[in-house]
Amino acid sequence: MVIAETPRLKIRHFTAADTQFTLQLLNEPSFINNIADREVRNERDALNYLVNGPIKSYQQHGYGLFLVEGCTDGQAMGICGLIYRQALQETDIGFAFLPKFCRQGYATEAAKAVIHYGYNQLNLSRIIGLTHAANVESINLLSKLGLQYEKTVQLESSPRQVMLFS
Known part of the structure; x- marks a missing residue:
């Protein structure tokens, strides 16, 4: 299911067919350092991550992390979506892209589309952003999003504290 399209991007629900991309992204050093080590080491782990993460979230909350791909070639570039944080009773905008797609405006474009979707289609009243203080790129993106x-x-x-942006 496609939730948003921009001039350059298509943002859609993950499916079981996205395991190879998920395996690749979740093992990027930037993902592990800036987000977490999800201990996804093979395609079976990646499928379990998708089924028990984004796909389960779609069923429970009506949203979750989404796959971001190029409009013209369908190439998977990253993830951007909404994560319900039970402990905070809040919805968080999350994003991560393969390094070759960073610093080209894709994350900003995707995040703006996802936030628009959250407010206008899901009728969310508030969307927050979470990141740790050392993740300057995420802080800059959250600031660009207002x-x-x-x-x-x-x-x-x-294990570490994170900054909450609203």
Whole structure:
């Protein structure tokens, strides 16, 4: 299911066919350092991650992380989506792209489309952004999206504190 299209991007639900891309992205050093090591080491792990992560979230919340691909070639570039954070009772915008697609405006374009979808299609009242203080690129992107630092929080799934932007 496609949730948004921009001039350059198509943003859609993940399917089981996206395991190879998921395996690749989740093992990028930038993903592991800036987000987390999800311990996805093979295609079976990647499928389990998709089924128990984004796909389960679509069923539970009506949204989750989405695949971002190029409009012209259908090449998977990254992920961008909405994650319900139970501990915070909040919805977080999340994003990650393969290094070769960074610094080209794709993350900003995708995130703007996902935020628009969240507010206008899902009728969410608030969308936050979470990142750790060392992730300057994410902080810059959250600022471009109009989010501002609100406070520092501790998530149960992370050993370090993260900055919450709203």
